[in-house]
Amino acid sequence: MKKTILLILAILGWLTLIIRLYLRITEFDFSALESTIQFFSYFTILTNVLVTIYCTKQLLKKEEDKPSLFTKAETLTALTAFILIVGIVYHIALKPIWNPEGLTMILSEIHHTVVPLGALILWGLSVKTDVVALKILLKWLLYPIIYITFVLIRGSFSDFYPYPFLDVNALGIQSVLVNSFFLLVIMIVLLFIFYFLGNLVRKKLVTD
Structure with a gap:
């Protein structure tokens, strides 16, 4: 079961990423380089890349x-939390204002719904045996912090902000920093939930 999910997520991951990058380059009036940089400026894309690499590494190890890095228990826990944030933010804040059609809609649903659910199932299958160190898990917060920093710095030069809630031009830097802070808080809470939930499951198995 676990290997099957890893295989499905790896195949879906690489296919959807390649197709979406191709569409980004061919459908927008930017250079191939700028289109590629913008493509990888989305937290959705970067997190899907990490999940795909993790699944691929697990299959090949x-x-x-x-x-x-991609064989540690903390990595799966962190990526599951982050990819769930991707899905939650998309369905609550972004989907109501963005209505893709056709192939774009299918690819978007894979990245925002199928992969998050697949990662959650994978975590559920692994939590019984995976021992997670909280200190190492919390180091993964560097990922969203570096991401937000990159988006804000590059946006100040390019005027490209991948998400409305990070758009300094529209909201102002203060509002964007507040939005970023609350997103980080949600991520921290989710990481702690997964950490304590995992410990609870393992303790229950030991006592049963």
Whole structure:
């Protein structure tokens, strides 16, 4: 079951990322370089890339391989939390104002619905055996912090902000910083929930 989900997420991940990048480059009036940079400026895309790499690494790893970033239990827990944030924010804040059609709609639903649910199932199958260190888990907060910093710095030069709630031109830097703060708080809360939930499940298995 676990290997099947890993395989499905890896295949879907690479296919959708390649197709969406191609569409981004060919459908917008920007250079290939600018289109590519904008494409990877979305937290959705970056997090889907990380989930896809994780699944691929898990499928290819061997018993004799040394532990790496994408084989650690903390990585799956963190990525599950982040990809769920991607899905939640999309369905609550973005989907009502963006109505893609055809292939774009299918690819978007894969990235915002199918992959988050798949990652959650994968985490549920792994939580019984995976021991997570809170200190290492919280280090993953550097990922969204670096991401937001990059978006704001680059946006000040390019005027491109991937999400309405990060658009400094429309909202002002103060509102964007407040939005970013609340997003980080939600991420921290979700990381703690997954951490304590995982410990609870493992303790229950030990006592049963």
